[in-house]
Amino acid sequence: MYIAMNRFKIAKGSESQFEDIWRNRDSKLKENPGFVEFHLLRGKTHDEEGFTQFVSHSTWESEEAFIGWTKSENFRAAHKTAGDNRSIYLGPPVFEGYTSVIDG
Numbered sequence: 001m002y003i004a005m006n007r008f009k010i011a012k013g014s015e016s017q018f019e020d021i022w023r024n025r026d027s028k029l030k031e032n033p034g035f036v037e038f039h040l041l042r043g044k045t046h047d048e049e050g051f052t053q054f055v056s057h058s059t060w061e062s063e064e065a066f067i068g069w070t071k072s073e074n075f076r077a078a079h080k081t082a083g084d085n086r087s088i089y090l091g092p093p094v095f096e097g098y099t100s101v102i103d104g
Helices: 015-024 063-070 073-078
Strands: 002-011 035-046 051-060 094-099
Touching: 002 015, 002 063, 015 035, 015 051, 051 063, 063 073, 063 094
Parallel strands: none
Antiparallel strands: 002 051, 002 094, 035 051
16 A cells, blocks of 8 residues: 655645645546555644645555556646645645555
């Protein structure tokens, strides 16, 4: 199992807009071989720094399945508007990928 995550710092007050972007995007993740599940997670609001932490979390059967997704037409289509709404992002997303060593 492989878990792919992107961490986002979203400007305080823009949380609903960010959630709507994800809610309304046509990712077609379920059409990709090896896809298991997806979650968008909302974390703590850092008042002093002016952002709320979010994490996109997708689970795949393998790292190879995830890499296949990143090279697919579905991936390009899902990310074609990634540069829109720049004002709500405090920096680029930070990717983290993990291979499961213990399941259960």
